[in-house]
Amino acid sequence: MGIVEEFARRSREQDAATLMEGRNGRDDGKARIVVGNSVDPALVETKLSGITLYRGRILNLRVDGVRLPSGKRTNREVVEHAPAVGILAENDQGEILLVEQYRYPVGEVLLEVPAGIMEPDELPLETARRELQEEIGFDAEHFDEMCRFYTAPGFSDEVLILFHATGLFPSALAPDFDETIRVVPVSVRELPDLLCQGRIKDGKTLVALCRFLCRKMTCQTEAGTEC
Structure with missing residues (x-):
């Protein structure tokens, strides 16, 4: 392993x-949700106070007063966000199933991996399976965790867990009422061009595709075959 x-x-x-x-x-x-990095006490900022300015459905906004390692004080604006998952779904035809959807904050239609926010009573794998069924109408026989990372650690505590799903089979759940999604199959051979041409602007999708391609390259180098 x-x-x-x-x-x-x-x-x-x-x-x-x-x-x-x-x-x-x-x-x-x-x-x-644990990401796994250690903490160096010499770099830690100490929270002295905190006030929540906004509470929403998927995020809260708070302002903390902190003491820096130098002893000086400042404020930190923090977006508290529920953890989320993303799924790189690979079918038996050698295609990655991406989705197109309009993202209101940036005013663009983006090409992304299926993704969604964890419900309070869910484990990451349970969320991945649900979101895959809701967004592209498939479940999968195998879910392998690829990595987990902070999406915007400068101002948010959101953690995103990425899964690689294989062995897809039809299994649809009703989509969320506020999401309009189009499924876009992309050949694995097209992924490098897709990335190099700048057509992927979504952070989690960039991480998922690069991680996937790096793993394939490592397998080819070590074993001489694709994996």
Whole structure:
């Protein structure tokens, strides 16, 4: 088992244990998604105060007063966001199933991997399966965690977990009423051109496609065959 796979396994076990603690009443019921980096005390900023300015359906906005490692004080604006998942869905025809949808904040139609926000009672894998069914009408026999990362750590605590889904089979759930989505199959051979031409502007999709291609290149180098 490689380093990435071993880390993914440990993270999944920790997520499950944390969620069970919440269900058993030993904490506030919110599962903390772990990314895995260590903390250097010499770089830590200490929270001194905090006030929530806005509470929304998927995010909150708060302003914290903090003490810097130098001893000086400043404010940090923080967007609290529920964790989310993204799914790189690969079918048996050698295609990646992406989705096109209009993103109101940027005013553009973007090409993305299927994705969605975790519900309070869900584990990442459960969210991945649900979102795949809602957005492209498929479930999958295999879900392998690719990586997890902070989407915008300068101002948000959102964590995104990426899965690689294979063994797709039809299994549709009703889509969300506020999402209009078009499924776009893209050949794996087209992915490098898609990236180099700048057609992918969504961060999670860039990470997913680059991680996928890097893994294929590593397999080809080590074994002389694709994986």
